[in-house]
Amino acid sequence: MFFDTHCxxxxxxxxxxxxxxxxxxxxxxxxYLLIVAWDVKSSKKAITIAERFNNVYAAVGIHPVDAVKTPKSDLKELEKLLTHPKVIALGEIGLDYHWIKDEKERAIEHDFFVMQIELANKYRKPVLIHMRDATNDTYEVxxxxTPKYxxxxxSYSGSKEMALRFMDLGMYISLGGPVTFLNAREPKEVASVVSEERLLLETDAPYLTPHPYRGKLNESANIPLIAEAIATIRNVSVEKVEEFTTKNAKTLFKL
Ligand SMILES: [Zn+2]
Incomplete structure (x- = not known):
């Protein structure tokens, strides 16, 4: 059985x-599916969907791009959702310097990031990190x-060297569609160096549709394509990738 850790x-x-x-x-x-939110409304919706199905879970959180237009009071709303039994993680949170260029807005992203790590620690949840064009600052934060859980x-898109440093901080590395792209060098390198105990699978559906379906709407049913690409790179069977990635997700989420 596969676990899509981010859809x-x-x-x-x-x-x-x-x-x-x-x-x-x-x-x-x-x-196993983990439905990930980007603001309070999508957090509530993730919970409502998760309530309907076995093995479907929710993550609640405020995405860095959404943070710049979110009142701080929303964190109180978020906090209430963290005790719901289907909520197994806080996310996605982090830093996005691709879409956010303004220094003041970047400071807001940073504040929301730190405050949400504190919430995750208080409610004993792991965090889901979105990082775009902001590797060094994300690492510093x-x-x-440090997220205690x-x-x-x-959808890790940094270098293999940085992947190892994030792992030293206790983080898992999750790979999705880009590892299947024919011209993608970096995700393939990352797929080869991450230790078996720290690698996870995700689709990030509806985004990042794997090869050969690029251009179509992505969905969790595409996870085996990502597992196959990783299996080829690591020279192991797909079953092996399936086994250790699902085990890792269950360990992290305490399922
Ligand atoms: Zn996402």
Whole structure:
């Protein structure tokens, strides 16, 4: 059984097909899903969907790009959701310097990031980290505010050297569609160096659709394509990748 550690089934594009999405995932052997939020509304929606299915869980949190237009009072709302039994992680949170260029707005991202790590520590949850064009600052924040219950570098797009440093801070490395892209050098390098105990799978659906379906809407049923790419790179069987990545997710989320 596979575990998709990062999908946005709470995205409105799936609104009329939630049952079908979960069914197709199960048929593909993807029995465990973690639905990840980007603001309070999507956090509530992730919980509502997770309540309907076995082995479907929710992560609640405020994404760095959304943080710049979010009142701090939303963190109080978020805090209330963290005690829900289907909530197994806090995310996604982090730093995005690709979309956010303004220094003042970057300071807001930083504040929300640190405050949410503190919330995760208080409620004993791992964190899901979004990092885009902000590797060094993300590393500094995590080093100075270490998530006590660890976390995931989601859709990790940094170098293999930095992946090892994030692992030293207790983080897991999650890979998705880009590892299947024919021209992607870095994710393939990362897939080869991350230790078996720290590697996870994700789709980040509806984004980052794996080869050969690029251009189409992504979904959790595509996880085996990502596992196959990683198996080829590491020269092991797909079953082996399936086994250790699911075991890692269950260990991290205490399932
Ligand atoms: Zn995401």
């Amino acid at each position: 946005h089934l709470n995205d409105r594009r799936y609104e009329n097909d939630i049952e079908g999405y979960v069914e197709r995932a199960k048929k593909a052997g993807v029995n 995590l080093k100075n505010n 660890q976390g995931i570098m989601h």
